[in-house]
Amino acid sequence: MSAPKKQNMLIAQSGGPSMVINQSLVGAVIEAKKQPSIGRIFGSMHGIKGILEEDLIDLRKESASTLEAVAMTPSSALGTVRMKPTAADCKRIFEMLRDHNVGFFFYIGGNDSAETVHIINQEAIKAKHPIRCFHIPKTIDNDLRSNDHTPGFGSAGRFVAEALQGINLDNRALPGVHISVIMGRHAGFLTAASALGRVHDDDGPHLIYLPESSFSMPKFVKDVKAVYKKLGRCVVAVSEGISDSKGTAIASKFSKEVDSHGNVQLSGTGALGDLLVAELKARTTLPRLRADTFGYLQRSFSGCVSKTDKKEARDVGSVAVQTACQGVKSGSIAIKRKPGKAYKVSYKRVPLTSVARHSREMPATFINKANNNVTQSFIDYAAPIVGKLPKPGRLKGVKVKK
Amino acid sequence: MSAPKKQNMLIAQSGGPSMVINQSLVGAVIEAKKQPSIGRIFGSMHGIKGILEEDLIDLRKESASTLEAVAMTPSSALGTVRMKPTAADCKRIFEMLRDHNVGFFFYIGGNDSAETVHIINQEAIKAKHPIRCFHIPKTIDNDLRSNDHTPGFGSAGRFVAEALQGINLDNRALPGVHISVIMGRHAGFLTAASALGRVHDDDGPHLIYLPESSFSMPKFVKDVKAVYKKLGRCVVAVSEGISDSKGTAIASKFSKEVDSHGNVQLSGTGALGDLLVAELKARTTLPRLRADTFGYLQRSFSGCVSKTDKKEARDVGSVAVQTACQGVKSGSIAIKRKPGKAYKVSYKRVPLTSVARHSREMPATFINKANNNVTQSFIDYAAPIVGKLPKPGRLKGVKVKK
Numbered sequence: 001m002s003a004p005k006k007q008n009m010l011i012a013q014s015g016g017p018s019m020v021i022n023q024s025l026v027g028a029v030i031e032a033k034k035q036p037s038i039g040r041i042f043g044s045m046h047g048i049k050g051i052l053e054e055d056l057i058d059l060r061k062e063s064a065s066t067l068e069a070v071a072m073t074p075s076s077a078l079g080t081v082r083m084k085p086t087a088a089d090c091k092r093i094f095e096m097l098r099d100h101n102v103g104f105f106f107y108i109g110g111n112d113s114a115e116t117v118h119i120i121n122q123e124a125i126k127a128k129h130p131i132r133c134f135h136i137p138k139t140i141d142n143d144l145r146s147n148d149h150t151p152g153f154g155s156a157g158r159f160v161a162e163a164l165q166g167i168n169l170d171n172r173a174l175p176g177v178h179i180s181v182i183m184g185r186h187a188g189f190l191t192a193a194s195a196l197g198r199v200h201d202d203d204g205p206h207l208i209y210l211p212e213s214s215f216s217m218p219k220f221v222k223d224v225k226a227v228y229k230k231l232g233r234c235v236v237a238v239s240e241g242i243s244d245s246k247g248t249a250i251a252s253k254f255s256k257e258v259d260s261h262g263n264v265q266l267s268g269t270g271a272l273g274d275l276l277v278a279e280l281k282a283r284t285t286l287p288r289l290r291a292d293t294f295g296y297l298q299r300s301f302s303g304c305v306s307k308t309d310k311k312e313a314r315d316v317g318s319v320a321v322q323t324a325c326q327g328v329k330s331g332s333i334a335i336k337r338k339p340g341k342a343y344k345v346s347y348k349r350v351p352l353t354s355v356a357r358h359s360r361e362m363p364a365t366f367i368n369k370a371n372n373n374v375t376q377s378f379i380d381y382a383a384p385i386v387g388k389l390p391k392p393g394r395l396k397g398v399k400v401k402k
Numbered sequence: 403m404s405a406p407k408k409q410n411m412l413i414a415q416s417g418g419p420s421m422v423i424n425q426s427l428v429g430a431v432i433e434a435k436k437q438p439s440i441g442r443i444f445g446s447m448h449g450i451k452g453i454l455e456e457d458l459i460d461l462r463k464e465s466a467s468t469l470e471a472v473a474m475t476p477s478s479a480l481g482t483v484r485m486k487p488t489a490a491d492c493k494r495i496f497e498m499l500r501d502h503n504v505g506f507f508f509y510i511g512g513n514d515s516a517e518t519v520h521i522i523n524q525e526a527i528k529a530k531h532p533i534r535c536f537h538i539p540k541t542i543d544n545d546l547r548s549n550d551h552t553p554g555f556g557s558a559g560r561f562v563a564e565a566l567q568g569i570n571l572d573n574r575a576l577p578g579v580h581i582s583v584i585m586g587r588h589a590g591f592l593t594a595a596s597a598l599g600r601v602h603d604d605d606g607p608h609l610i611y612l613p614e615s616s617f618s619m620p621k622f623v624k625d626v627k628a629v630y631k632k633l634g635r636c637v638v639a640v641s642e643g644i645s646d647s648k649g650t651a652i653a654s655k656f657s658k659e660v661d662s663h664g665n666v667q668l669s670g671t672g673a674l675g676d677l678l679v680a681e682l683k684a685r686t687t688l689p690r691l692r693a694d695t696f697g698y699l700q701r702s703f704s705g706c707v708s709k710t711d712k713k714e715a716r717d718v719g720s721v722a723v724q725t726a727c728q729g730v731k732s733g734s735i736a737i738k739r740k741p742g743k744a745y746k747v748s749y750k751r752v753p754l755t756s757v758a759r760h761s762r763e764m765p766a767t768f769i770n771k772a773n774n775n776v777t778q779s780f781i782d783y784a785a786p787i788v789g790k791l792p793k794p795g796r797l798k799g800v801k802v803k804k
Contacts, residue, residue: 017575022795042802046575056802069795075571077797082576100802166702169477173419173448174484178698269679270672270695277671293672295694296580300568302792304705390704393424393471395479400444400458400502 006037007103009321011059012044012051013076013138014083014109014116018152019159019305020313021138024108025078026071027317028136029059035325038104047081047107048116051093056100071314074300080109085116094123097131104132104324108317110139110150114332114356121330121352132324135332135352136316140299143187143359146350148337151316152299154309154385156183157193159298160237161389165197167292168204168235169392175233176288177224177280180205181273183298185241185249188212188362190298192374193382194237197389204235206373211241212362213371215250220276221283223372228286240272240293250275269293306387312345319347343384408439409505411723413461414446414453415540416511416518417484419477420554421561421707422715423540426510427480428473429719430538431461437727440506449483449509450518453495458502473716476702482511487518496525499533506534506726510719512541512552516734516758523732523754534726537734537754538718542701545589545761548752550739553718554701556711556787558585559595561700562639563791567599569694570606570637571794577635578690579626579682582607583675585700587643587651590614590764592700594776595784596639599791606637608775613643614764615773617652622678623685625774630688642674642695652677671695708789714747721749745786 009032013021025043032038041059044050057078062070070077085093097105097120107117114135121133137144140156160182171178182191188210195208206227209215227234243249251272273291280289316333323331331349338344366378411434415423427445434440443461446452459480464472472479487495499507499522509519516537523535539546542558562584573580584593590612597610608629611617629636645651653674675693682691718735725733733751740746768780 013575017572040802043797054802054804057797058800058802059797061800062798066795066798069793070797071795072792073571073794073796074568076575077795078575080575162705163699163703166476166704167698169475170419170698170702173415173478173480173482269676269693271676274671274673274676290698291671292697292699293695294699296569296572296692297565297694297696297699300572301565302568302571302794303564390474391471392475392704393468393473393479394475395445395459395461395464395472396468397445397447397459398463400442400456400460402456 006039008040008042008101009038009104009106010042010044010051010056010097010100010102011106011108012047013078013080014047014107014113015080015138016140016299017075017080018138018140018299019074019155019301020151020309021108022073022077023071023310023313024136024138024151024317026067027314028106028321029067031318031321033060035321037325039101042100042102043078046079047083048085048089048093049081049083051096052089054096074302084112085119090119090123094120094127098129102131106134106136106320108136108138110141111144111355111357111359114352118352118356132328133330133352134320134324135355136320137332137334137355140190141184141187142189143361144355145358145360146334146354148335148345149385150335151309151313153189154306154387155304156190156298157196157382157386158306159301159304160190160193160294161196161386162304163294164194164205164235164237165390165392171204171233171235174288176290177228177234177236177286179236179238179273179276179291181238181240181291181293183294184211184239186211186359186361188239191237191239192362192366192378193386195374195379196382196386199391200394202231205237206231206234207236208373209236209238209242210362210367211239211243212367214245215242217279221280224280224286225284238272238276306385308385308387315347323349408441410442410444410503411440411506411508412444412446412453412458412499412502412504413508414449414510415478415480415482416449416509416515417482417540418542418701419482420540420542420701421476421557421703422553422711423510424475424479425473425712425715426538426540426553426719428469429716430508430723431469433720433723437723439727444502444504445480448481449485450487450491450495451483451485453498454491456498476704486514487521492521492525496522496529500531504533508536508538508722510538510540512543513546513757513759513761516754520754520758534730535732535754536722536726537757538722539734539736539757542592543586543589544591545763546757547760547762548736548756550737550747551787552737553711553715555591556708556789557706558592558700559598559784559788560708561703561706562592562595562696563598563788564706565696566596566607566637566639567792567794573606573635573637576690578692579630579636579638579688581638581640581675581678581693583640583642583693583695585696586613586641588613588761588763590641593639593641594764594768594780595788597776597781598784598788601793602796604633607639608633608636609638610775611638611640611644612764612769613641613645614769616647617644619681623682626682626688627686640674640678708787710787710789717749725751
């Protein structure tokens, strides 16, 4: 069986939305329009759900100005889904792709989405059908293996860094203890980004708790008391995924909702923050204990995009299409950082299996020995991805003699 | 007793921080430097607490560039306080002001802060001392009487509007029910601002609950179900101050912390959002129920300032100093909107009693009949204050034939 001269392309988005996932979509579509081997360009609504339900749209009918407006818009313009397809689903998806003469399949998402692409690709190989299956990376969690970092992280990290700058200033003006609960189930990169806006020695977050280290409530209380004693205030950033020494997420004790990938719901509730405040209330006399949970703000706030992130998200979309059109059968496009002082990246096709399913965590060198902060290595790593942050002004504050 | 030729000035910040309260501080200081009748310029740290403790700084020692950097920085650069002074405190404060040869006292804050200024002014009148006592308006709640709107509201409203734009797009991509809990104890203006980013007919927030209308749980559940039935999703904005028919705040059922103005703590906890989700979970079969509480993000996010708000906050600071130097003894500077189609404001000195203590609420014309949304009148009122918002792009979405 040989491929027809022109083959159709199908693209979809999956998993949690991000600030720049539409850049990847638009990057891929614009590149596809330049490729003579690509016929129709289908968008599937809500990921693979749209393929199963034949809910497809014609992306060649979108004007250049609409595409550019969509690229600048947060969240997933094609809709998204959190759905792990069964083997039967994958077979059906593959058949649908074949029926619509789809020769190029692109799926934008995280490690779960990469696994979906991998399974569909396996079905295609079994059927000896030359569909090219590509994963385009996206995750604010920054937890894809084989990548220096992932599109979506830079902008979400920027939101978190700017948010903590503000919360630190608020806490400095009206002292107390403030806890910010930030997304991140197993990987602490996004919570760690809270450190990027610090300027002065006494700037918060003063304590950062990540899912990579086991969380001890007595240690947490002790840490907060020590910071408060020194500064008269304390700003804490906590990952929603912090877990006890047995690996059980503290927040999971409040939630029974599980998605089809087996993940317990951690976001969309203030329970973890309120628990931490309750513990401090019970065990200390510290005043003004507050917790805010960033929730969906951090992945869809329209006013907060990292320029680097925006560009790279666009690039991985177009590189995926170029790579597929060059005859490569399958893969994911990984972001690699070039050695050297100046920040530069390259894009490399990697096998689907190298990003699918399993995720990565923060390397130990990014976490301090006390397991309650990040190291300068992390700052050096993340700063260029998140971009230059505002530098808060501070009064010199020359005291008047009493 | 006659005033000496030059008298010193003291300025302080009070109540919740905002994005632009430092603009008012810097506006006042820059204006004061131009006034020949003003000698030293003292800043009191943490509002009246700094006066009581003689914790003052010399604002003439700050460079122009530091002042401008501080003006662009969120939160209260002099620190702030939530403290209702006793009669004895006020007497002591007045004595301290007199001892430091303060002839001009400026206090930036909301209605509680205006009350503090009023009491100090009364003490000065009793003592026949010619201290000029001025209140400079600030509150993200937008609830000062005699004002069309207040500095701080425009930027916080902008944050809320942009946040809801993102949350609406997120919810459209990954449907379910999302509840945003927004600050506002008695006045719903900030929660109402969530409507300003809506572009398409189906854009959220689809339901808006304000403290001005009594909140009924069965009605809320019914409203959400109706929206979900129509759109397959539902985005809700709720004010932290929503109250039952007896006027008891729903959130107050979870909190016992009370500040010195007698206000129960409503912010810094996710309890209200989690309660609303629990009610929907118990009474419906709707999927993906999530609640996010904006907390302190909405008043200190450095990346979100309304240009109009920034300018007006600067202006009220300088106008207060000008007015005091023209010989007016006391007052507050109110923002008045000029009649006509184009947005224009003027600043007017009003008596302290007209803004002190009592606050204002949303007028009935801003709330729809069903008590679950805002009217076009509100949009027309608030849009110029918040400024032009991003316009999200949307795919035309031409369906592919099955």
